Amino acid sequence: MTAADASPSGSTLAEAEAFLAAHPEIEAFDIVLHDANGIGRGKIIRRHELLSFYKSGRHLPISILGLDIVGEDVHETGLIWDQGDGDLRAWPIPGTLVPLHNTTPPRGEVFMSMYTLDGVKMTSDPRHALQRQVDALAAEGLHPAGAFELEFFLLDNDRGPDGKMQPARDVLDGRKSRKTEVYSVDHLHGMMPLFNDIYAGAKAAGITAETMISEYAPGQYELTLHYRTDVMQAADDVVRLKRIVRAQARAHGVTACFMAKPNEDYAGSGMHFHVSMLDDAGKNVFVEPVEGQWNPTLLHALGGLRDTMAESMLVFAPHANSWRRFASQSYAPVSPSWGVNNRSVALRIPAGDIRARRIEHRPSGVDANPYLVAATVLAGIRHGLANRIDPGPETTGNGYEDGPDHAGIPSDWKSAIDAARASAFLKDALGEDMHRTFTAIKAAEYQRVMRTVSEVDFDLYLHTV
Template identity: 80%
Template sequence: MTHSPSGSLPQEAEDFLAANPDIEAIDIVLHDANGIGRGKIIRRHELMGFYTGGRHLPISILGLDICGEDVHETGLIWDQGDGDLRAWPIPGTLKRLHGTTPPRAEVFMCMYTLDGAPMTSDPRHALARQVAAMAAEGMRPAGAFELEFFLLANDRDAQGRVQPARAVLDGRPSAKTEVYSVDHLHGMLPLFSDIYRAAEACGIRAETLISEYAPGQYELTLHYREDVMQAADDLMRLKRIVRLQARQHGMTACFMAKPVEQYAGSGMHFHVSLPDLSGRNLFVETIEGRWNDTIRHALGGLIATMGESMLVFAPHANSWRRFAAQSYAPVSPTWGVNNRSVALRIPAGDIRARRIEHRPAGVDANPYLVAATVLAGIRHGLTQRLDPGPETTGNGYVAAPEAPPIPVDWRSAIAAAEGSAFLKDALGPDMHRTFTAIKAAEQARVARTIADVDYDLYLHTV
């Protein structure tokens, strides 16, 4: 076929090449179930062919685990003969990469069958499906993600542990929790200036910069988007920008949920509001503080479905190390107002910007799947008119009201997700099978691996 099912047009590529005559190569990037960017680097002369005819890629690229190994239980490998499908560029995602030598660009792509139907094990299609369902119900969800991450030195300390990167400006080390320290941020300004320039070049409005609650931990916020698909694209692109720019400054950007055992982990909080098709925010209450049924039922749906959805929000073995009391990561499905000890927070601020901050997801999660699952949870609450229960006030870690149970570890989360009719509907049957099969394979890999702690505890003692 020659018509792009993604809606991309050759004119976009023509205009880009004309405006960027120095570009030599382009990264074409498809995001898999783990959010890993997979694809190819093509040369300048190949770009027009990509826009006019797509690019054949093996179906198995969407059935890979975190190590890039085939997961046969996805049904995407030999069940399909590992044949090719066709990837097409996503309109508006062809952007120049900042600071690369020789000059390069990138474009996101999405997978389709050879006859142009969406390939439904592609995470982007899962989110598009929920956005379309909400549009059919008269809603157009808006939102933004927060990006927390660590900047680490490329070498380990004497004990083999990761350590914070030294300041770019003067090489100064710091092993303290420099939370909200502006002076500490100054030492990293050359790097963050490059990150901001790269984001701007890609049309991303990266905003507030914070030194977070652990040595070497930072947070970047993103401008609120009227389209949650754009919000997810922004997050994916910003992660790639931070990783590339950190590497060019001689350090490692780390997006593990919990890289340092004694400090807080990194979240990927998702702020979501619910405008109708005319732009009116359906979460806004008539009298400030008297929550309307729409936001209450949305909260109720998110609480009711959180347990069976936790695998999406905490998809890796390391993800589960982030959840601990007093850690700024939620441990139960609770809601509250201006309260960071709960899972679902209604932030303080202008009533016209009323939104829910969904806090369970770690920065290691796939934002397309997170957003799809959150939107499905909201729809479930609205349809069933679910009550969220009483608001949590004060310390939610010790005074949380009764709430539905959620898994306490990775294995339990996999079992809950596998058996969840809600999650199967939220992601679509194919994406659900692909995602849960990949997670089960990864859990089996971890379970059979002998960790150093086993030798530390048992080698000379049992």
């Protein structure tokens, strides 16, 4: 690799050569770029093509970052014919080359990021949006650490007689349960063959997947991830783990569902983001000197997140279905509240050792893009620290008593789109190009939903109006 062709991502040919030597069994590689919706787009290349990818990158059309949820062009992004749909160059991300578990023939996977042909960051790439906030904090002597929680449903491939999705039968013995089964350990046993493959896939990918929980709806589960001192790696962990869960579920004959709200009668699926802040010496700056006497840095961070939550909700709830998750007493927040050891608030300070003091950011659904979520949360914290924002009084007891009428956040998807498009904060948080791309895609998806005649239309109006 010549200096002129050096990878702008920092990837090296030596990494690819070492991987191929260590994994002679692998025949192909998924090369994956994540778009504004967090969807993995790319190609499957053969083993002999990997070195050339690391030497020269891979040409991909600029339009790949201007696609909606179904993969169609959104011309309002300015990334389609305004650019002649020309090629840019994607480069592998260092440290993301891993083997995939349970594939035939054996395959590997590597993440990539988009650059111009002359090596400049393509700023409609969500990874670059997050890196921009990480770099801004580093210039201020701060380094974010964190982890995401992953909630999901395991569903039967076929719908029930009522046309609705139904919880998957146990892959162990075919047993079915329609009960909530929250925190039932015995209920988890029926899915252990699948969970074992998920853990094996995570281990192969270098992800420390931890606790598995039967969550608060039939067929719903939660998998926690090890805390990272690098939030980019934390975002990589959760997008990769979603792919692992989906693939292993499919291999076991069930469907993994990452919709925010697949069942109107039960709780939806969140993607809570735990975040703390380290100084240059590695000390957690959120830790209070005396337990319970809150550190002003922590309070200002909470204040910034509260102050910017309304205009940021489109990032945390990006789809039409996302907004069905927000309901009173649903374990999803309905106001920009904060509290200690309280799951009814949007910003929770978990109980535990003060050395691990952190903020649990709870608004995001599992359908959100973790790169954009993390970028927006970090920008909100920076905003709070720079302006020394008071978060207001702590919410104690039932945070749902504030109610959606006093929420201070948009009440629906369209309002969230309008708030995001008008937000100077969000434009700065994501960068101008990523902000334009993301909001244009969301506006196009809104129009797609609104012009679609759904079953609920026929149910309500066919024999009535």
